[in-house]
Amino acid sequence: MTDDQTPWMRLLRELFGDDAESALEELERMGMDPAALAQASGMLSNPAMMDHVLGQIRALVAQSQGEDVNWQLAHDVARGVAAQGGDPTVTAHVAAEHRAAVSRAELWLDAATDFNPSGREPRVWSRAEWIEATMPTWRVLAGPVATSVSQALSGILRAEGDAPGLGAESSALVGSVSPTVCGMHVGQAAGEMARDAFGATDLGFPLLAEPRVVLVPGAIDAFADGLGIPEDEVRAYIALREAAHVRLFSAVQWLPGHLHNLIEKYAAGISIDVEALDDAVRDVGFEEPTKLQEALTQGIFASHHSDEQRETLESIETLLALVEGWVQEITVRAAAPHLPSIGALREMMQRRRATGGPAEDAFATLLGLELRPRRMRDAAALWSRLSLDAGPEARDTVWSHPDVLPGAEALDDPQAWVARWLSGAEEDDVDRALEALLAGGLGDDEEGQESDRPDTGTAQSDAPDDGPDGGTPRG
Known part of the structure; x- marks a missing residue:
């Protein structure tokens, strides 16, 4: 039987060249019937559709060459x-x-x-x-x-x-x-x-x-x-x-x-x-x-x-x-x-x-x-309390640097964090953290002294405290 009598075989030959017969055997081994697929799609009675499908497949193959994602x-x-x-x-x-x-x-x-x-x-x-x-x-x-x-x-x-x-x-x-x-x-x-x-x-x-x-x-x-x-x-x-x-x-x-x-x-x-x-x-x-x-x-x-x-x-x-x-x-x-x-x-x-x-x-x-x-409600409560107690200008200055932002622990008790901020304790902690970051040339003894300082609890630019509360991993 010639390819003209089996258009689906012509389709395979267009796709696989000299490997068409081997490809057919492999497709059948995986439970696919190219003839049935071609018949169901209407390609056997519509040469224009077959040409269109071939063109689409060629384009996909060409676009994907050398790419992990098309x-x-x-x-x-x-x-x-x-x-x-x-x-x-x-x-x-x-x-x-x-x-x-x-x-x-x-x-x-x-x-x-x-x-x-x-x-x-x-x-x-x-x-x-x-x-x-x-x-x-x-x-x-x-x-x-x-x-x-x-x-x-x-x-x-x-x-x-x-x-x-x-x-x-x-x-x-x-x-x-x-x-x-x-x-x-x-x-x-x-x-x-x-x-x-x-x-x-x-x-x-x-x-x-x-x-x-x-x-x-x-x-x-x-x-x-x-x-x-x-x-x-x-x-x-x-x-x-x-x-x-x-x-x-x-x-x-x-x-x-x-x-x-x-x-x-x-x-x-x-x-x-x-x-x-x-x-x-x-x-x-x-x-x-x-x-x-x-x-x-x-x-x-x-x-x-x-x-x-x-x-x-x-x-x-x-x-x-x-x-x-x-x-x-x-x-x-x-x-x-x-x-x-x-x-x-x-x-x-x-x-x-x-x-x-x-x-x-x-x-x-x-x-x-x-x-x-x-934890958006907790964060909104923090910003609202800061607006009421310190005013809009002071509230917005908190965004001046990632190290100044409240961390995750602040959302556990927004009112307490605002009280610390207004008392200057948070700013003092941030100043100490910035001093530690800027002191890049410390010797071993000085580094040891720095490490003895209590944890400030403030957010660092790459620290876990910085982050937002809204992402949950999907397993």
Whole structure:
């Protein structure tokens, strides 16, 4: 029987060249029937479809050569997921409404904090525009972990599909599966985040290289639907939160990089549960990349963490809590004279941040890390007490340096920490810590004397006390 009489064999020959027969035997050994698949897909009766499929496969193989993750595919999948259910272009009228909400928010914030606006023009984006602007950040943060998953998956797939008769072209196709699957995985997660994000700071850290207020009307409208609160109040509240985040990240220039570094540090220590990943591959096989991509969400990260990772995790959790607590305090103070529904809106946002949404869940599937500020209420209480007892200016000076910030132990008793701060004890501790850091040329005797000093309990820039309270590892 000629290839013309068996179009699916022509498909295999296009893919595997001289290895087609060996590839067919290997596929059948794994329980696949290429003829049945081709018949079910309609390719046998539609040459144009077969040409299209071949073109897609060739493109995937070409894109994946030399890459552990197919980033172009990640981008394309993210755009597709973000567009599900519709993603209309932002009209001039809608953009004007949201820019007006940002302008009002900035005026209200002027009365609540001395931190200045970023000075950059706000953006009103569709979900697709959000994807385009934030994908570089996802590539930096998720790239190392995605690469580790891809390399582990590639090793498993090659072991599963190893056959002596397969040549270079067959090997290239098998080798493209892992970058393809991981590209789909990253793209799916980024697309889910795009569907849920109000702006560029939803996760508690900035997704853009430069602090800028961003609003996504589609997500804001979806959040407002069913709340029973006027849409303009919801829009104003979201604009306030986004603008408050941006003011903080713009004024406290060390903060965005510090948060990113902590997340990257945590991600660098993640290990892959190869046994769990192997089980997932065995369950779904590798003939269906979509199912294999879904399997990557099923506990593939090792549940154990090093002491360094646990310290970094505590730092991330505490720092996120402090950021979210400060934003809540500033937002409530700024909104109170203007938004009758501020109480209900604040409660809804607290629930959303505490329970997580698609954005947090999607990020967790990428890094095994839930970015939820679980102690946000404690942090908000600390900032509120500091505002009442010392005033807004003194409150905001606490952000002047990472060593000045309250650590995790301060959230156990915010009132006690504020009392220590007002008495000057915290500042004295910080001064001593800074002196120790600056005394880099101490001799052995002096170093021994330094080490005898009591623990200050203050947060260090790389210490576990710095972190935010919102990240829980997923095992």
